[in-house]
Amino acid sequence: QVQLVQSGAEVKKPGASVKVSCKASGYTFTNYGISWVRQAPGQGLEWMGWISAYSGSTKYAQKLQGRVTMTTDTSTSTAYMELRSLRSDDTAVYYCAKGSETYSDFDYWGQGTLVTVS
Amino acid sequence: QSVLTEPPSASGTPGQRVTISCSGSSSNIGSNYVYWYQQLPGTAPKLLIYRNNQRPSGVPDRFSGSKSGTSASLAISGLRSEDEADYYCAAWDDSLSGVVFGGGTKLTVL
Numbered sequence: 001q002v003q004l005v006q007s008g009a010e011v012k013k014p015g016a017s018v019k020v021s022c023k024a025s026g027y028t029f030t031n032y033g034i035s036w037v038r039q040a041p042g043q044g045l046e047w048m049g050w051i052s053a054y055s056g057s058t059k060y061a062q063k064l065q066g067r068v069t070m071t072t073d074t075s076t077s078t079a080y081m082e083l084r085s086l087r088s089d090d091t092a093v094y095y096c097a098k099g100s101e102t103y104s105d106f107d108y109w110g111q112g113t114l115v116t117v118s
Numbered sequence: 119q120s121v122l123t124e125p126p127s128a129s130g131t132p133g134q135r136v137t138i139s140c141s142g143s144s145s146n147i148g149s150n151y152v153y154w155y156q157q158l159p160g161t162a163p164k165l166l167i168y169r170n171n172q173r174p175s176g177v178p179d180r181f182s183g184s185k186s187g188t189s190a191s192l193a194i195s196g197l198r199s200e201d202e203a204d205y206y207c208a209a210w211d212d213s214l215s216g217v218v219f220g221g222g223t224k225l226t227v228l
Contacts, residue, residue: 035217037163044120044206044219044220044221044222045155045157045163045206045208045219045222046219047208047216047217047218047219049216050217059215059216061216062214062215062216095162095163097163100168101168101169102150102151102210103210103216103217104150104151104153104208104209104210104217105151105153105165105168105169106153106155106163106165107165107168107174109162109163109164110162111162112162
């Protein structure tokens with residue numbers, strides 16, 4: 001069965017960086033993309049970007065351009081999302097999600113990683 | 119302020135039919151597929167509807183999606199207590215070159 005298992009909660013100081021991992025299993029990792037979506041406390045969902053696990057090509061949300069980097073390690077079927085220059089409004093649960101046919105099609109999700117900036 | 123507009127709340131009694139709307143523009147809903155996600159309290163979102171009106175395997179046929187022009191809607195028939203959740207619509211936006219979500223609708227089963 002498809003599973004996405006994310007790394008544990010993080011607490012960071014403003015200005016620091018955070019790197020969240022997402023280990024995939026149960027499917028051919030390089031056949032699909034991975035998107036990252038975040039959710040601030042009590043708020044809605046915000047798309048952060050997408051990476052092709054096959055080619056490594058990326059698409060980032062305009063709002064986060066320059067602060068976010070998404071990468072993959074095909075040898076371990078793991079995706080990474082690094083966010084730099086953290087601010088208090090980056091406090092959120094960060095989800096990875098497996099893509100399917102389009103950029104908006106997230107058919108499996110990780111359990112989420114809480115990143116607290118304080 | 120979300121690019122896609124959903125009502126913040128909706129409610130119904132068990133067995134009723136409820137509809138949640140999602141309004142967008144020509145650059146998102148008007149020219150791309152709409153997706154719906156269900157988020158139960160304290161859990162990750164789950165894909166409910168893809169390509170406007172398709173259900174993934176395992177999603178009950180009580181859930182249905184539709185799209186017309188720059189708007190879409192999610193209908194839930196035979197409402198059950200376990201349907202109490204937040205519902206989000208999503209679509210690709212050609213102008214923003216990114217995925218946009220609605221603000222979410224909190225569904226309460228009375």
